[in-house]
Amino acid sequence: MERISKKQLFIMIMYFQIGTTIIFGFSAQSGRNAWLGVLVSVGLGLLAIGIYLALMKLLPGLTLMEWYPAVLGKWFGVPISWLYPLMFLYVSGRVLADLRDLIPTTILPSTPPYFFLGVFMCFIAYALYHGLESFGRLCEIMFPIIIGSFVVVVILLIGSDIIRLKHLFPIMEQGFGEVWTSVWPAGVTQTFGETIVFAMFWPMVKQQGQISKTVVMATLSSSLLILIVDLLCITTLGEGMFAASIYPMYTVIRLISIAEFIEHLDAIAVLYFINTAFFKVAIYMLAAMYGIQRLLLMTNRRMLPIPFAAAVLFMGLTMSDSIQEHIFGVHMNILSPYFWVPLYIVAPALLVIVALIRRWYSALLSRR
Template identity: 45%
Template sequence: MERISNYQLFTLTFLFQTGTTIIFGFGASAGRDAWIVVLLSSVFGTLITIMYVLLMKMNPGLTLVQWFPEQFGRWIGTPIAWLYPLIFLFDAGRIVGDLRDLIPATLLPTTPPIIFTSLFLLVILYNLFLGIENLARAGEVLVPILFLLFSIETILLFSSKVIHFNYLLPILNRGWEPVLKNVYPEGVAQTYGETIALAMIWTQAKDPKKIMKITIYSSILSGLLLAIAVVLAVTIFGEDLFERSIYPLFSLLGIVSVGNFINNLDPFGVLYLTTTAFFKIYIKIFAAIKAIQQLTNIHDHRKLIIPVVILVLYLGFSISTNIAEHIYGVALLIVTPYVWVPLFLIFPMILLIVTWGKTEYLKGKNYK
């Protein structure tokens, strides 16, 4: 079995949680208070990831799809477990849909979306055959580079004299209602609830005792990074433009102008997008394949790679037909409340209560 070091697991978790959120406007409907949405989502989201790690500790050596049959029994637990690889593949298809809509609108307006998405997934397919450890080694190298680029971007934005902190005022001018509506369920589920997919690879960690710290550190760091990015977007574009823009965090890169020699940092955005999207799609597909393998007892998981990747490509082009339907029609109105909330929040909470109850019952029985 492939093994993942502590730092490698941290990089995988951080890149997964950041995902395509680094490009979109997190909590944009809260306007200038979106940064509060990010911070509160990070706090509550971290608590959710702690719940996942507690479930792992209560079910040692088992993955996500093995927790439910172990605690609920075969007839109840197995059907619930099957829902997770299905949603992982659906989510991977949605990220492909993000690329389908974003790339033509920002980078390659004349290139058919099927071309670059197919090539993108072809690279992922190749890496799926190489294994998760190979991806983890790539994460070790890429995370410091991304932090460096983000630092450079922030410095250049300040140097461009386009930041106006007064755009953040007055704080909470609309009250707490729009903030809390963005925090739950979308804020905590979008980045942090999705972390449950990593429960499919935690059994491959070299030091399982450190998973709790790694997950907490990653959740806090990704939250801080996103909060800084949102603050930059609001203080540069202002509340109205930030709310209306579909890709405000990506648009920041075109604002940079220092002298006559540093202009437009779109290549930074390309690197952010391709790196984080690559890791998130890969982990979603890998988690789904591993889950299907364990649920069906298939000996060689590599038999599933090609058909699964083709399915993800198909989903990316069939789930929605345009960006409005993709974000508002599918994600906000259907997926978040009716899919993510049950699978990422309700079922794990019930599982935690049942597992804890059974553990306490067995302790009491043994004590007697």
């Protein structure tokens, strides 16, 4: 079995939770109160993650695909388990569609999307072919570069003297309702509920006793980074532009100007976004690959990367006609409430209840 360290798990979770969240701005529909939406989403998101960690302890050594058959039996559990790898592949296509809309809008307006997305998926297929252990090492190597780049951007923004703290006030002028609309369901399910994907990898972690602590610390770390991004966007752009901008962080980085020498860093920003999207897609597809391998009882997973990459590429190129439809028409109105809430929150919560009842009933029978 392939193995990863707790450090690699920590880094993978951070990459995954940051993902494309920093491209679009977390809770941007809350305007200047988006940072409050981040804090509330983190709190509720940790409760959801706590459910996954509880299932890990109730069903030790089992992956996400094995939880449902173990508790509900083969006939009920296996069909539910199949929903997860299919969902992971679909969401991989959605992340690819994010790049399909981002890159032509920013740095490559004349390049056909199928070209750069095709190259992107070739790298993904290569990562899938080599498996989780090699991918974990790649994450570890790239981590200082990704975090270091973010720190440099923050320093340059401060040096550009474009941050205005007055844009944060007044706080919750229209009440908590405007914050809550960005928290539920999208704020909790996006980023935090999606962390259920790592239930596929937890049995492969070397330090089993450190998994819960690692997951929580990684979530808090990525949440801090997302919070900083939102605060930078709000204090730089102001509420109106932040809420209206499709790519607020990209817009902010374009404003960096120090001594009329350090400026026009938008291309670097897009490359940063491509990197975080790469890790998110690869993690989703790795989970889908290992999940389908287990469900089909396959001995060789290396026949899966190419057809998976082709399917995700096709979905990324065809699943929506515009960025507005992609985000608001599908993600906000359909995907989050009707797919992510049932699969990422309701089903795991019910599974915990059933698993606890079965454990209690088994203990009761053993006493007789």
